[in-house]
Amino acid sequence: MTALTGRIGHIDWRGPKVVGIVGIALGVLAFWIVLPPVTTRSPLLSILIGILAIFAGIWSVSRDEKRIGFGAVAAGLAGIFFGVLATYSSTTNLSAVVVWSSLIAATLRYATPLIYAAIGGLYCERSGVVNVALEGMLLTGAFFGIWTIIWAHSWAGSWAWVIGLTGAALAGMALATIHAVWSISLKVDQIITGTALNFLALGITGYIFIDKYGSSGTPGNITDYGIPDIHLNFLQNWYFIGPILGQLNLMIWLSWVLLIGTYFFVFRTPYGLRLRSVGEHPRAADTVGISVYKVRYVAVIASGGIAALGGAYLSIGFVHSFNENMTQGIGFIGLAALVFGKWRPMMTYAATLLFGFCSALADRLPTAYGDQWGTLFQALPYVLTIIAVAGLIGRSVGPAAAGRPYDKQ
């Protein structure tokens, strides 16, 4: 706590960083005022606020705060663009799409599998092992979660979801163990192993799924005993917060616990320091007596378990069924969020929220504007990530030793 207040005490309120952040906020504001509930109908105001945001951005870029500064410029431009666009749209259409509380609740639902995938990837890549198999781990979790929950339902009743989560995590860890053996001990290229595991996961889950459930699909009554929602009845009447937080799935709450836990583990404990040192400079870590192989094995296997939990949320917490290749790139969006968030937990979480918001918006847009614009929004996370690694909004540089097998001498 003292560390926190200490850091706040050192903020230079007229420094370029703060001005840049204000610029970003202004850019968001430029868009926000044209949306319900405010719904300004004149484009002039959002253009003015957007220009202010751009000036704030330019000012902080000129004071060497490039990352946040360019972010503010981009936010200003986007604010003007979308703000003007929205004023051309009818108020009824706008209010059909923009219902903030349900949009935010949907954002949380879409962001949750992403955050599990991204946190899983964070442990793996922080230890110096690239993980492009997140997609496969998610899919494995999704399938084995639903398989074990159906099996456990007959004897565990309404607690079957505990078994389901356990089964999913174990399956994910099994898959990750292959990744660990191949990339750490056998020193095969980590990206190739990851690609192979994606195929294996796709093939194996599809194979067992067809064999077990075939054309009829998974049973429809999983809704009754899937991962429970947490009903907070006392929140029900609170303005705005009630509809968002009142009825969230248990896994969403767990994801926040995981997120905060990960932040403290990776940056505030000696174990986290070891993890990071192995990912940045394994030889140095080895010299001071850290077992590089052991740390990497633990990190990679844990990564598989965590990512699989995200898959389990998807199948037994959210849609309550399974289909072949049901993750459809969610694991890769998780990887994108990790890159976008520069391998840091909180920024990664912000990225998953942004990407989740894209999906939520893509879901809502068709109600008023037809399918096709929603589809384009699905591509936005990937485009943003390309822009991020290109360095336009602050360069994304990962752990130094990621991708390289370590040879003990």
Place this chain on the structure above:
Amino acid sequence: MSDELLSEEFEETPTPTGPLGGSSPQQNFVSRYGSKAGGALGPVITTIFAFLMAGIAVAVVGKNPLKVYRSIFDGTGLNFFAHFGSYSIRLPFSTQHVWFWWDTSSIAAMNLQQTLLITTPIILTAVALGFAFRCGLFNIGGQGQYLVGAYFAVWIGTSFVNLNPFLHVLACLVIGSLAGAFYAGIAGLLKATVGAHEVITTIMLNWTAIWVGEWLFGQQGPLQNTSQPAIPISNTIADGAKLPIFWGPKLLQGLSIGIFISVGMLVVYWVVINRTTLGFEVRAVGFNPEAARYGGVSVARNYFLAMAISGLFAGLAGALDITGWEYQIGQLDIPVSQVGFIGLAAALLGRNTAVGIGFASLLFGALINGTSGRQLDPSVFSPDLAGNLTTIIQGLVILFVGLNLTTLVSGGVFRRRRRAT
């Protein structure tokens, strides 16, 4: 021995240039996947091993693996070559007939046409991956480049309806290839200028291509067909934009001359890599970027060129599929298409050599055709299961081809580590 020394040297000099940790690991994978050491033995053992493992999966669901494999093999049409006899075929562009020793109208022949049809794009996506690989780049975005090539081929093919047929089909192929080159070039440019890791960028470009395609050909999309607004599919390309079909029925997916273009590109690949300055520089950069830089080779330029040329091949694959037999593209086909990734498996299995890629592509093309719903008898094995079996085999092949199984069996990998400590 030299491989070992080089990879150890890289351990000592961490040069973080990209988000995944720089260009160093390529040293390892170029020597591991690109060398001819061990020849065809390693890949053959890998393939047999993968089929054995998949055979276990078949046995687990209570089917006889040998029977299933036999049925898949019959569906591939490769048994065509076992049917000798005395037949005649018509010479192209004439009415003359000449003696031929295989029956070109048997069922096996029709199956073989389908296998070769599927093999055509796999060869090209495999060459695409192989070319980038030789430069030390892992172009995992073959799928996206393939799709972009297909989109542009559909666009050109449905647009200029009254064009001269030869020019029209040529325009489809050239613009499709260039679109693929441009798309991969984005990743190449980012790698060359800011060092963004090509794996991250190409994965993102893949998914961007998929969603943009769903938008283009979906309902009310700009390239959706004009006659049936409820069906999310493109218009059929003009007859002039279709490649000539030389074997099999014209209306039932006969084999187009695309297979010759594809095999021709294998030759081009071999020549460019082994007999040109460009190929030499690309290989030099792939083998050791630092040494190449000291030798006066522009690493950045070669990164960009290798990616763009790689995308050229993948884009051509997409354009050939459109002009050769698909003739249109449906929204629902886009996310399930796996051609780029099968090419990846074929390139790795073929160790990035032209001949190896040819055989590996044929293997995967045959496997996909043999396990498809239209070839495999459901009473022998469900095609749905068989499709997943193909994916499993593909995964196993990629997983095990990187291990040199022969050395692993003799304990080579583990022994080497003990000696090093």
